[in-house]
Amino acid sequence: MPGFRQLLLPACVGTLASLAPGILICTGILILAIGLLARELPVEAVATESPRPQTRPALTAWLLGMTTMSVLALRVNFFPALDVAVSALGAALFLSYVMIRWVGSADVIEGERVHLYLLGFVLLVFLHYLPIAAVLPAWPAYQLGETRTFKAQVSFKGGSHRLGACKTRIELDTEGLFSRWSICLPEAQWAPLQKGDAVVVTSASSWLGDYVLHVGRQASSHGDGAGVAGPANPGN
Incomplete structure (x- = not known):
C-alpha cells in the first residue's frame, strides 16, 4: 500500500534511533535514513511508465516535524487544563482524519484495507495529541x-x-x-x-x-x- 509504506519507513527509522543504546549508533541510523531519502528510496508505488520513483516532500516534512515535536513532548514539563486537553484531542482527531484522507487518496479505502486505515487513524491521533496538548501551549502558558x-x-x-x-x-x-x-x-x-x-x-x-x-x-x-x-x- 503506497501510503502505508511511506508512513512506515520513517516510523521504523525513528523507532530504531530511539532504541539505540548510544548516541553514535543513533547518529549512524539517522545518517543512513537521510541518505536513503536523498537517493529517493522508492517508498511509494508509481505507475510503470514513470521513469523513476517519486516521494512526497510535504509528507516527509510533516513526519520530521511530528517526530521533533514528539521528542519535545517528553521534555517539556507542561500539563494542560481540561479545556486545553479536550481541544487538543479534537484537533488531533481532525488532523488525523485529514492525513488519512490525504495518504489514502492514492490508494482507495475500501474492502479489506479499511481496518488498516482505522488502525492508522488511531496511531495518528496518538501521534498528534501529545505535541498539540503539551508542546504548542507550553510557551504561552x-x-x-x-x-x-x-x-x-x-x-x-x-x-x-x-x-x-x-x-x-x-x-x-x-x-x-x-x-x-x-x-x-x-x-x-x-x-x-x-x-x-x-x-x-x-x-x-x-x-x-x-x-x-x-x-x-x-x-x-x-x-x-x-x-x-x-x-x-x-x-x-
Missing part, C-alpha cells in the same frame, strides 16, 4: 502564567539513556486532571530527590495549565537546612 507553589510526593525516580528520552525523570502524585505528573528535571534538582520524598512544586499557572518551573524537597520542620531552592530557569 509560561509567559501568561502566575507563579504558584503546591505540595506533592515523588512516586518514582529514574531516567533513560535512549535518544529523546529524559535522563533525569521523576513522577509526582498530584491533584487535578493528571494526578501523576512525569517531569524531566535538570541534574541539580533531580539528584537530591528520592522516591517517597515530599516536595514543593513551583509552576507558572494559567487557564492553559501548569508549566513546572522547579521541584525541590520540602523543608523539614526541624530546620535541617533541606529547604526549597528558588525557581530555576525553564528549558529542561
